[in-house]
Structure formats: structure tokens, C-alpha cells
Amino acid sequence: MGIAGMTYSDWIYILSVHILQCNIGQTELEMNFLTIGIPFEAAVPMANSIIGAASSASRPLIGLGVFATLLVLFKPLLTSLLHAVLRTFAPSKSTEEQRSKVRMDDFMAIKRFARSVQDQHPSLAAELRFIASRD
Numbered sequence: 001m002g003i004a005g006m007t008y009s010d011w012i013y014i015l016s017v018h019i020l021q022c023n024i025g026q027t028e029l030e031m032n033f034l035t036i037g038i039p040f041e042a043a044v045p046m047a048n049s050i051i052g053a054a055s056s057a058s059r060p061l062i063g064l065g066v067f068a069t070l071l072v073l074f075k076p077l078l079t080s081l082l083h084a085v086l087r088t089f090a091p092s093k094s095t096e097e098q099r100s101k102v103r104m105d106d107f108m109a110i111k112r113f114a115r116s117v118q119d120q121h122p123s124l125a126a127e128l129r130f131i132a133s134r135d
Contacts, residue, residue: 107132 071078093101114128 079107110132114125
């Protein structure tokens, strides 16, 4: 007979047998309402799945927290290593190279200014070009 074919008295009998089986080896204080509704054997897999889902969801967050902590902890070391690598592949220019670049930028700015005032003040533009051509 299937589950649908069971009578009310069959259900009462099964429930009473289940309650008796749960009471064997337990005191009344140990017995609670969950043992009637949800047997322990059914609750354990459900609890395992809930705990497993929570731990698998929190695992990336824990890893991210550990990574952020290590970055903060080793920030001075990491920045000095980054500076060393940058100096290796792109060394800084010498003082003379820096001065010559500043001088060239100034000359280019004077020539730009001379081009912009050439139509209004041709003599000023000529003087500016002369100043820019000097070394």
C-alpha cells in the first residue's frame, strides 16, 4: 500500500512507534519537539549542506581579507621593490639631461609665443626668435 493509501490509524501507529524509538535511551528533558517533526537523521544532512554553503560562500571573502592584510603589512617592502624595478628598466636622467630638456622646453615655448604675436608685433617676434636661438 502506498503513502496515499494509508489511513489515519496507520499514521498514528507509525508516529507512536517513532516516538517510542526516540524515547529509548533518552530522558524527558532530552526529548524535544524536533524529534517528532524532523528526525535527527534527516536534520544532519540539512545542517551539513547549510554549513557547507556558508563556508563555501565565505571562503573568497576570507582569502580577500588575508590578501588585503598582507598588502597593508608589506606595503613598504612592495613599494621599494616597485621603485627598484622601475629604476632598473627606466633609469632616471642625469642632471645635465634634465637641464637640457628644461632649456629645450623653454625655447619651444618662446618660439610658440613668437608665432602667436608675429602678426601684431613682427619686431617682437623677431627678437623672441633671436633669444630662443641663443645657446
